[in-house]
Amino acid sequence: MKKVLILLLLVAAQGFSQTDDEKQIKAIYNTSLTKGKAYDWLNHLSNQIGGRLSGSVQAQQAVDYTKSQLDSLGLDRVWLQPVKVPKWVRGTPEFAYIETKPGLTNNVPVCALGGSVATPLGGIKANVVEVKGIEDLATLGRENIEGKIVFYNRPMDATLISTFQSYSGCVDQRYSGANEAGKYGAVGVIVRSMNLRLDDLPHTGSMSYGDTADYNRIPAAAISTNGAELLSTTLKLNPQVKFYFKQNCKQFDDVESFNVIGEIKGTTYPNEIMVVGGHLDSWDLGDGSHDDGAGCVQSMDVLRLIKESGYKPKRTIRVVLFMNEENGLRGGNKYAEVAKNKNENHVFALESDAGGFTPRGFSFDCSDANFERVESWKKLFEPYLIHMFVKGGGGADIGPLKNESMVLAGLRPDSQRYFDHHHAENDTFEHVNKRELELGAATMASLVYLFDKYGIVPPVKIKG
Amino acid sequence: MKKVLILLLLVAAQGFSQTDDEKQIKAIYNTSLTKGKAYDWLNHLSNQIGGRLSGSVQAQQAVDYTKSQLDSLGLDRVWLQPVKVPKWVRGTPEFAYIETKPGLTNNVPVCALGGSVATPLGGIKANVVEVKGIEDLATLGRENIEGKIVFYNRPMDATLISTFQSYSGCVDQRYSGANEAGKYGAVGVIVRSMNLRLDDLPHTGSMSYGDTADYNRIPAAAISTNGAELLSTTLKLNPQVKFYFKQNCKQFDDVESFNVIGEIKGTTYPNEIMVVGGHLDSWDLGDGSHDDGAGCVQSMDVLRLIKESGYKPKRTIRVVLFMNEENGLRGGNKYAEVAKNKNENHVFALESDAGGFTPRGFSFDCSDANFERVESWKKLFEPYLIHMFVKGGGGADIGPLKNESMVLAGLRPDSQRYFDHHHAENDTFEHVNKRELELGAATMASLVYLFDKYGIVPPVKIKG
Numbered sequence: 001m002k003k004v005l006i007l008l009l010l011v012a013a014q015g016f017s018q019t020d021d022e023k024q025i026k027a028i029y030n031t032s033l034t035k036g037k038a039y040d041w042l043n044h045l046s047n048q049i050g051g052r053l054s055g056s057v058q059a060q061q062a063v064d065y066t067k068s069q070l071d072s073l074g075l076d077r078v079w080l081q082p083v084k085v086p087k088w089v090r091g092t093p094e095f096a097y098i099e100t101k102p103g104l105t106n107n108v109p110v111c112a113l114g115g116s117v118a119t120p121l122g123g124i125k126a127n128v129v130e131v132k133g134i135e136d137l138a139t140l141g142r143e144n145i146e147g148k149i150v151f152y153n154r155p156m157d158a159t160l161i162s163t164f165q166s167y168s169g170c171v172d173q174r175y176s177g178a179n180e181a182g183k184y185g186a187v188g189v190i191v192r193s194m195n196l197r198l199d200d201l202p203h204t205g206s207m208s209y210g211d212t213a214d215y216n217r218i219p220a221a222a223i224s225t226n227g228a229e230l231l232s233t234t235l236k237l238n239p240q241v242k243f244y245f246k247q248n249c250k251q252f253d254d255v256e257s258f259n260v261i262g263e264i265k266g267t268t269y270p271n272e273i274m275v276v277g278g279h280l281d282s283w284d285l286g287d288g289s290h291d292d293g294a295g296c297v298q299s300m301d302v303l304r305l306i307k308e309s310g311y312k313p314k315r316t317i318r319v320v321l322f323m324n325e326e327n328g329l330r331g332g333n334k335y336a337e338v339a340k341n342k343n344e345n346h347v348f349a350l351e352s353d354a355g356g357f358t359p360r361g362f363s364f365d366c367s368d369a370n371f372e373r374v375e376s377w378k379k380l381f382e383p384y385l386i387h388m389f390v391k392g393g394g395g396a397d398i399g400p401l402k403n404e405s406m407v408l409a410g411l412r413p414d415s416q417r418y419f420d421h422h423h424a425e426n427d428t429f430e431h432v433n434k435r436e437l438e439l440g441a442a443t444m445a446s447l448v449y450l451f452d453k454y455g456i457v458p459p460v461k462i463k464g
Numbered sequence: 465m466k467k468v469l470i471l472l473l474l475v476a477a478q479g480f481s482q483t484d485d486e487k488q489i490k491a492i493y494n495t496s497l498t499k500g501k502a503y504d505w506l507n508h509l510s511n512q513i514g515g516r517l518s519g520s521v522q523a524q525q526a527v528d529y530t531k532s533q534l535d536s537l538g539l540d541r542v543w544l545q546p547v548k549v550p551k552w553v554r555g556t557p558e559f560a561y562i563e564t565k566p567g568l569t570n571n572v573p574v575c576a577l578g579g580s581v582a583t584p585l586g587g588i589k590a591n592v593v594e595v596k597g598i599e600d601l602a603t604l605g606r607e608n609i610e611g612k613i614v615f616y617n618r619p620m621d622a623t624l625i626s627t628f629q630s631y632s633g634c635v636d637q638r639y640s641g642a643n644e645a646g647k648y649g650a651v652g653v654i655v656r657s658m659n660l661r662l663d664d665l666p667h668t669g670s671m672s673y674g675d676t677a678d679y680n681r682i683p684a685a686a687i688s689t690n691g692a693e694l695l696s697t698t699l700k701l702n703p704q705v706k707f708y709f710k711q712n713c714k715q716f717d718d719v720e721s722f723n724v725i726g727e728i729k730g731t732t733y734p735n736e737i738m739v740v741g742g743h744l745d746s747w748d749l750g751d752g753s754h755d756d757g758a759g760c761v762q763s764m765d766v767l768r769l770i771k772e773s774g775y776k777p778k779r780t781i782r783v784v785l786f787m788n789e790e791n792g793l794r795g796g797n798k799y800a801e802v803a804k805n806k807n808e809n810h811v812f813a814l815e816s817d818a819g820g821f822t823p824r825g826f827s828f829d830c831s832d833a834n835f836e837r838v839e840s841w842k843k844l845f846e847p848y849l850i851h852m853f854v855k856g857g858g859g860a861d862i863g864p865l866k867n868e869s870m871v872l873a874g875l876r877p878d879s880q881r882y883f884d885h886h887h888a889e890n891d892t893f894e895h896v897n898k899r900e901l902e903l904g905a906a907t908m909a910s911l912v913y914l915f916d917k918y919g920i921v922p923p924v925k926i927k928g
Contacts, residue, residue, distance in 0.1 A: 029625075
C-alpha cells in the first residue's frame with residue numbers, strides 16, 4: 001500500500017512537472033512566433049551588411065552589430081574574444097569557357113574555391129580529364145593527367161534523404177581535389193558544385209593544399225551544375241576540348257577578428273556553462289542568410305526568449321557567435337582553448353549551422369544516458385512537430401569543446417533546400433521564411449531550458 | 465515449445481514481408497528522386513499554361529495537357545469525365561486607396577474575392593468600420609454599419625504550429641463576411657488576406673452570398689496584410705477615413721469542363737478502386753503551382769512510380785484530377801455521383817492539396833481499425849522522415865466519396881510556407897522545390913502500395 005502511494009505521488013509529481021514544462025515551452029514558442037527578433041536581426045545582417053568572409057570589413061561590421069544587439073538585451077555580460085583569422089580575398093569576378101575548337105567557345109559560370117591560389121594573370125587553358133573522384137587519379141596515372149585540368153564531376157547522390165549525407169559523399173573532391181591532382185602534374189582543377197539542383201550558380205567552399213609548397217599549388221574553381229553537365233557532354237563528343245579559366249584570388253596575412261559572446265549567469269550553478277551558437281562569418285557570394293546568419297540570430301534569440309519567458313536559468317547560458325567556421329575554424333578552436341585555459345566547466349553546447357529551415361530535431365554527441373534523457377523529452381516536442389532525435393555530430397564550432405561528460409547537440413532543420421543555396425550567390429535573406437527561422441529558435445531555446453532545468457547525466461566514475 | 469516455434473515462424477515471416485516492403489518503398493523513392501516526372505509536368509502546367517480558373521481557356525488547356533501525358537504512360541484506361549462548372553472572371557485589375565482627406569490618398573493592393581459581384585462602374589467610396597470577425601456585426605448593429613465598408617481584420621493566429629489551423633480560424637471572414645455584412649446595410653467588404661506574413665500581395669479565395677438575392681449582394685475584396693495594417697492604423701488616427709475600391713469581375717453561365725482520369729486495372733480485385741488525386745483548377749493570380757498543380761503532378765506520378773517499380777497492383781488504382789475545387793467543388797461532387805450511379809466500390813482515396821512542400825505525413829478519415837493498420841506501417845516511413853499520422857479530413861475533392869468503410873487520406877506536407885503563396889500572385893513554379901515535390905509523390909505512392917497490398921480493414925458487420 002505504501003509503495004503504491006509513493007508511486008502515485010511520484011506519478012503526480014511527474015505529471016505536475018510535465019505540465020510546467022509544457023507551459024514553459026509553449027511560452028517560448030509563442031514569444032518566438034509573435035515577438036521573435038531573429039528575423040529582424042537577420043534582415044540587418046543580410047541586407048545591411050551582407051557576405052561576411054573572415055577578415056573582411058563586413059565580418060567586422062557583423063561583430064560590431066551583433067555585439068551592440070546583445071548589449072541591448074540586458075544580459076549579465078557581453079564581450080568580444082579576440083582571434084586571429086585567415087584573410088582570403090576573391091578579387092575580380094572569375095571567368096571561364098569551354099573551347100570546342102579555336103574561336104568556338106561557351107562561357108560557363110565558375111567561382112574560385114576558398115583558399116585557392118590565382119591562375120596566372122592570363123588564365124589557364126588546357127585539355128580536360130574528367131574524373132568521378134580522387135580515387136580515379138591513381139588509375140589514370142600521371143601520363144593522363146600531367147598538363148591537364150582535372151574535372152571532378154561526381155554528383156551528389158539524389159537518393160539520400162539527408163542532403164548532408166549526399167554532401168559528405170562528394171565534398172572531398174572540393175576540399176582535397178586540387179592538392180591530390182597537383183601531385184599528378186595537373187595544372188588546375190574544376191569541381192562540380194555541391195548542389196543537388198541543375199542550375200547556373202557556382203558554389204564556393206573551403207579547400208586545402210595540405211603541406212604542399214606554395215609553388216606546387218594549382219588553382220581550383222567550382223563550376224555550376226549546368227556548366228558541369230555541359231562540360232561533361234562536350235568532352236564525350238570531343239575529348240580534345242579545352243577549358244579556360246581565370247581567377248585572381250589571394251591569401252593575405254592573418255588579421256585580428258573576434259568571437260562575439262554574451263551570457264546570462266546561472267542562479268544555482270553559475271560555473272556550469274551551456275553554450276548556444278552559430279558562426280558569424282560566411283562566404284562572400286551571397287549574404288550568408290542560411291549559412292549561418294540564421295544560426296547566429298537564432299542563438300541570440302535563445303537567450304532573449306528564455307529571459308522573456310521569466311525562467312531564471314540555474315546554469316550559465318552563453319551565446320557564442322564564432323568567427324571563421326568556413327575557412328579555418330579559428331573561432332571554435334580559440335573559444336575551446338580559452339575555456340580550457342580558464343578551467344571553465346562546459347556541460348552543454350548546441351550549434352545551429354544547417355540553415356534556417358523548419359526544425360525537425362537534433363543530433364546528439366553524448367553518452368547513452370544523456371541520449372535517454374533527451375528521448376524522455378520527446379513528448380514535449382511533439383506539438384511542435386519536432387521528431388528527429390538522433391546520434392551524430394553537434395557542429396564544427398562546438399566540436400573542439402568536446403569532452404567525455406558534456407552534451408554536444410546540433411539543430412537539424414529540414415535539409416531539402418539547403419544545398420540549393422549553400423555557399424552560392426542565392427544564399428540570401430528572401431530565401432529564409434520567418435516562421436521557419438522562429439520555430440528553430442524556439443526549438444533550441446526549449447532544449448536549452450530542459451537541459452538547464454534537469455541538468456546532464458554525469459558520467460559514471462569507475463573506481464580505480 | 466510448439467508455441468515458441470510458431471511465434472518464431474511468425475516473426476520470421478513478418479521480417480521477410482517487412483524487408484519486401486522496405487525494398488519496394490525504397491525503389492519508389494529512388495525512382496521519384498532520380499527519374500521523377502512531377503517537376504517537369506508542373507513546369508509545363510505552371511509556365512506554359514498558368515493559372516487555371518474553372519471555365520477558363522487555361523483550365524481547358526490543362527485538361528488537354530494532363531490527359532495527353534496520362535495517355536503516354538501506358539495506363540489501362542484514360543478518360544475525361546464531363547462536369548459543368550461555374551465561370552467567374554476577374555476582369556481588369558482592381559484598384560483601391562485609403563483617402564485620409566479629400567485629395568490625400570494612399571493606394572493599397574486589393575483583389576476581388578472569387579464569386580464577388582463588381583462594384584458600380586465608378587467604384588465605391590465610403591467610411592470604414594473595422595471588425596475582428598462576423599460576430600462583431602451584431603454588437604455594432606445596423607446603425608454603425610449601414611452605408612459603410614466593413615473591414616474584416618482578424619489576423620491568422622501565428623502561435624498555431626499548423627498554419628491550416630490558423631487559416632480555419634479566419635477564413636469565415638472571407639467566405640461569409642460579405643453576405644453577413646450585407647444584412648446590416650454595408651455597401652462593401654474588405655478582408656485582410658489569409659496570409660501569416662506581412663507583405664503587399666492580396667490573396668483571393670472563394671466566398672458565398674448564400675441565398676441572398678442578386679440585388680442585395682455587396683462586393684468583396686481582399687487587401688494585402690501590409691495594406692490591412694495601414695488601413696487599421698489610419699483608422700485609429702482618424703475614424704473618418706474613407707476607402708475606395710473598384711472591381712469589375714463577373715459571373716457567367718456555367719460551362720462544360722472535365723475531370724481527367726486514368727487507371728491501372730487491379731489484377732486480383734479490379735472492382736476495388738483506390739483513388740489518388742488533386743485539383744486541376746487553380747486561382748487566376750499566380751500559376752497555381754502549390755495549389756494544386758503540385759497535387760496533380762504528384763498524383764499522376766504515383767501511378768507511374770508504381771508501374772516503374774514493377775509492382776502489379778491487386779486493386780484498381782485511379783488518378784483523378786478534379787476540376788473546380790476552388791469555387792464550386794463540382795468535379796469532386798460529379799466524380800462521387802458517377803461512382804454511386806455506377807455502383808463502383810471505392811475502398812481508398814488519397815488527396816494532395818496542401819502544397820508541394822516536404823511531406824511530413826498523412827491525415828486519415830477512417831475507422832480505428834484502419835488507423836491502427838496505418839500506424840503499424842510507421843517504421844516503413846521513418847527512413848523518409850515521414851512521422852505525422854493523424855486523424856483528420858482527407859481533402860475537399862475526395863470528401864463526397866466518403867462512406868463508412870473506406871479510407872480517406874490527405875498528404876500533410878510541412879505547412880509553414882503554404883499561406884505565403886496560397887491564392888496569391890506568388891503561387892508560382894520557382895517556389896516549388898523539386899526534391900520536396902518528389903518526396904511527396906513517393907510518400908503518396910508508398911501509402912497506395914501498402915493499402916493495395918494489405919487492403920483495408922472491412923467494417924465489423926453487426927448481426928441484426
